[in-house]
Amino acid sequence: MARVGLSTERLVRAGAELADEVGFEQVTVSELARRFGVKVASLYSHVKNSQDLKTRIALFALEELADLSADAVAGRAGKDALTAFANVYRDYAHAHPGRAAAARLRLDPETAAASAGVRHAQMMRAILRGYDLPEPDQTDAVRLLGSTFHGYASLEGAGGFSHSSPDSEESWTRILDALDSLLRNWPAR
Amino acid sequence: MARVGLSTERLVRAGAELADEVGFEQVTVSELARRFGVKVASLYSHVKNSQDLKTRIALFALEELADLSADAVAGRAGKDALTAFANVYRDYAHAHPGRAAAARLRLDPETAAASAGVRHAQMMRAILRGYDLPEPDQTDAVRLLGSTFHGYASLEGAGGFSHSSPDSEESWTRILDALDSLLRNWPAR
DNA sequence: TGCATTTGCCTAAGAGTTTTAGGCAAACTA
DNA sequence: TAGTTTGCCTAAAACTCTTAGGCAAATGCA
Secondary structure, X not given: OOOOOOOHHHHHHHHHHHHHHHOHHHOOHHHHHHHHOOOHHHHHHOOXXXXXXXXXXXXXXXXXXXXXXXXXXXXXXXXXXXHHHHHHHHHHHHHXXXXXXXXXXXOOHHHHHOOOHHHHHHHHHHHHHOOOOOHHHHHHHHHHHHHHHHHHHHHHHOOOOOOOOOOHHHHHHHHHHHHHHHHHOOOOO | OOOOOOOHHHHHHXXXXXXXXXXXXXXXXXXXXXXXXXXXXXXXXXXXXXXXXXXXXXXXXXXXXXXXXXXXXXXXOHHHHHHHHHHHHHHHHHHOHHHHHHHOOOOOHHHHHOOOHHHHHHHHHHHXXXXXXXXXXXXXXXXXXXXXXXXXXHHHHOOOOOOOOOOHHHHHHHHHHHHHHHXXXXXXX
């Protein structure tokens, strides 16, 4: 029988592409097998089960996103760094809606702790150094930024901001302005 | 054959409870039938299909949430109104994680336009009247608030903020302080 | 009250996804 | 070149979703 050359790696990559095409929810072991022209059972040598596949796609997306962010942020500081970071996030969600949804998958604590999610948090902390926040406030700010970027991408992906003015692009820019302003004038406890 | 007294209403309610117990993703026509001690096919007289069921649960949650918010906001203004509104959202996500997830379901545009989601937006606009923002900025602010609340509840539900200090409760309060401050000092275009 | 209609839940059945177990041949390895 | 590993296969069971058609309980009407 002709060997197709499956591997966990290739399955995850193809799964990510599939997610972008049909939505992360619709990613299925069967569909993936179909795309490789292979029987479903064959995938189970490379992936534990359906949940495992999805988790791997999520981890892949988080990694990819962290790499892009790190590149974008390098050599920048302050608002420049903030917008670069935020735009990577949003651009990624536009270019790869399925992977972005995957990156929002609920991971169990250990998996999450070992994921590139921690790099994201570290980068945000690095960006916040340009704003000079005292320690406990820094964590609050990281959470605010994470929530906002995450939430915006999610709502925008769900079509929440289409069909009304101002267009989403402009709101996004304005929101980044507002967040920058907020970080520069963070209220005292 | 004993009639159980199914109805779309009861199915949706039970579906919402099921979602809170096992997660919105795990809500299934089969499981719901099992809970009613009824054959699966019987549900199809009351609900078009699985997607229809989920959409109805989402609409139900949005409605419930809008009712709670309206109550909470009534008679309040400014920061008072803002925190009341935001807390309803977060408390709801804690008490009913499945319904909260349902409320984040992607709806098609017409369904969304007819949903209680528009009441949410209107309430946010009403709250913003206390902050005196010029018109285009108001929309930006609504989107910022929506994204942040949405994102925070989502990340918190995914366990993103557990196991690190300050605890999530405190960050939430501080974030509301910060957003209030931001709205009072909204940067000019 | 008796009859017709509607309605609620049923059985049957087909299609799709997930997962496990065991087999055969191709590809490495010595 | 023989032995081992590995990759993909077939088979089969369990589950979910969905449609079609049937019977009996509930309801409405004379």
